[in-house]
Amino acid sequence: MSADVVPLPRKAPTLDPMLALTAPGMNAVNAVILERMQSEIPLIPRLAGHLISGGGKRLRPMLTLAGAELVGYKGTRHHKLAAAVEFIHTATLLHDDVVDGSELRRGKAAANIIFGNPATVLVGDFLFSRAFELMTEDGSLRVLSILSRASAVIAEGEVSQLSAQRQITTSEEQYLEIIGAKTAALFAAASQISAVVAECSEEQERALEAYGRNLGIAFQLVDDAIDYSSDAAQMGKQQGDDFREGKMTLPVILAYARGGEAERRFWRDAILGHRASDADLAEAIALIERHNAIADTRERARHFAARAIDAISIFPDGKARQAMAEAAQFAVARGH
Secondary structure, three states: OOOOOOOOOOOOOHHHHHHHHHHHHHHHHHHHHHHOOOOOOHHHHHHHHHHHOOOOOOOHHHHHHHHHHOOOOOOOHHHHHHHHHHHHHHHHHHOOOOOOOOOOOEEOOOHHHHHHHHHHHHHHHHHHHHHHHHHHOOOOOHHHHHHHHHHHHHHHHHHHHHHHHOOOOOOOOHHHHHHHHHHHHHHHHHHHHHHOOOOOOHHHHHHHHHHHHHHHHHHHHHHHHHHHOHHHHOOOOOOOOHHOOOOOOOHHHHHHOOHHHHHHHHHHHHHHOOOOHHHHHHHHHHHHHHOOOOHHHHHHHHHHHHHHHHHHHOOOOHHHHHHHHHHHHHHHOOOO
């Protein structure tokens, strides 16, 4: 008598372990966020609250809290610093939406559409200022150096992306440098500062910085893949935004490099803004699929996620390390 062996379905990675790990700390972080986004100018908390309460996962401040759990930190300094990380992130989103002319953010109207560009930029500046207040209150020059440097690198990354916009010659190396700055820098800083407040060894600090940096690159690679493989409901923004804005993301870079002359001519016209209709977007998606550019972008994301997981292997196994490893796996699995 024989029987077929049916493998059990593999559980898809989720953020649930990370959410459970950081839930107590996030309550304290959220209290700081709510308090520090207030102002006597009513428009400021209204506009800031539109985005801050708009359904984001708050992954970056969670990295600060999870890192603190990983190294056994028992204090509370990281709560204000995690709030500062979230304010920096929110400020960059507000500014990005103005630069990109975005209409959707997290599935609802972007702040610039509701409140206008001037107010959106100024409230972004307000949140940056609040972040630096929180950093200086902490009193650590090392923390201030890490987060202020990350803020500068993010701005440099955004300018680099703007310079590469509608530039068909953008290479994969240039692209990785851009996302390493505009996205991964804050992931890295958010993770690293937990080791600083816990007065960890230099090796542990480097490990947490590497975890965040590699996770951030993986996260952005998947975001860029999703722009060509998911609908607006999944993305929280309009499908094809990157395409219409002429952004040279990895799926486009790979499809352009692998295409024939006719396909390259299409991409040159599209990136210059001459092919931006829904039919053109459909053709772009078809070309990207033809050359396996989405699959290969996700494969690169898996590589960076694996590097993130490997970086924290120096720490003892436990709930914190397992939650952080699954968070890296989740970042790559999104949109499937």
